[in-house]
Amino acid sequence: MKSDKNVSNSVINRLPRYYRFLGTLLNKDVTRISSKELSQLMHVTASQIRQDLNCFGGFGQQGYGYNVELLHRELGSILGVNNMTPAIILGAGNLGKALINSIEFPRCGFQLVGIFEKNPAVIGQNYIGLTVQDIANLEKFCQTYHPKVAAICIPKDEAAALADTMVANGIVGFWNFSSYDFNFHHEGVKVVNVHLRDSLMTLSYMVTHMDEGNSKID
Amino acid sequence: MKSDKNVSNSVINRLPRYYRFLGTLLNKDVTRISSKELSQLMHVTASQIRQDLNCFGGFGQQGYGYNVELLHRELGSILGVNNMTPAIILGAGNLGKALINSIEFPRCGFQLVGIFEKNPAVIGQNYIGLTVQDIANLEKFCQTYHPKVAAICIPKDEAAALADTMVANGIVGFWNFSSYDFNFHHEGVKVVNVHLRDSLMTLSYMVTHMDEGNSKID
DNA sequence: TAGATTGTTAATCGATTAACAATC
DNA sequence: TAGATTGTTAATCGATTAACAATC
8 A cells, every 4th residue: 555645534534435336336246447437426526536546556557447346445454444443332322222223333344342321221231242331331341342442422421521531541533423522632532523413404504595506515 | 694605515514513612602601702712612713713604794793702692593593493494204213213312303493294114113103293104105295294304214225216206295405324325316405415334434444544644524 | 092803805725626648 | 559547747726724904
């Protein structure tokens, strides 16, 4: 892999989409594709595809295009989808349960190793082979099993109360569904925020201003 | 309100966050705030705040700053949070149920008027006062109740099969959790995509490349 | 009035697109 | 070889930041 020069957030955000489209092509037994063909499929410019891919290496061949299987595998490796990074979920409420049941963590690069909740009615329940644990045991669990990533499905205040503990105990990545702002006070951790409420309000703006240009938000 | 000039996707995406912070300030009985103070609170530049707000009007006062309550109300109105736009949810699986139970639609500008599912085991169940309906009744429902927005919590193929019907029956906005690409074939509709799987894979990239700069994605 | 802070224009920065020489 | 398509550099476009005159 080429030394990762110039990899902007925009590029990183587009990588999973490339990976997804290539997976679809692979399932259809497409063996090669040019940036132009892919650009028509994905509705982006061929230039952007070539620029994006070249942040990571020269995966194509002049006059030929890209080998779908190879490129898919390379992007998977860049995304780390085979790393099985140990991950936990904080909060087994509606959202937590939805993630547990609808997200294929192993296909995204993670192994789900623990689920934590403070509600006694939920503690002890079983989901996809994991027993929901008391969130009071979180620190001890981290010291034993060293999860690296946490999906935050608890309210802002509870997230705030646990943030320092998590970082101190080796959590380096947050998939954050709360409105707590992690990287404000935590250096060196990676955060992907998913603000569902904000995203719905953005849609409210868009349908409220139907006439205006903006038609799509990712 | 000033004529909406130059409102980019970036600005629209930031609006709900401004609204959220102002709501918090309001709860703390803060009556006025300068762009500088707000910028420190939100970790953005004061310049950007002033630029963003000025897309919609001059809500501040030289030498004083912004009236929190007024600005909060104005942003709410711009976002359309009081519009009560009729909305439906397609799919009452794990994710659909999570949205029903954890998102406050009325506070985001919507009134939830229908929930649809194809699984017979779920049809007829009750959530927050709504009975889950057979998705086969969707078209008829639309013609009677005219929902304007749909949250898509069904698989790509099912979304694809229903897309034309929905658009033909007046749905103009999609909160899309599937990997079906709406605006490819549908003109004039507004789409906010939420690709949870992609977002988790982006986090995988980030923790796989810990050393590199990027630390936060929204 | 003097001090503060906006609204807005100008400068900078970064991301996207276009172009093309390299090369399979 | 000729045609196609990449990798990469240069040009354009848009978004962010800085600066400052207007003004409360």
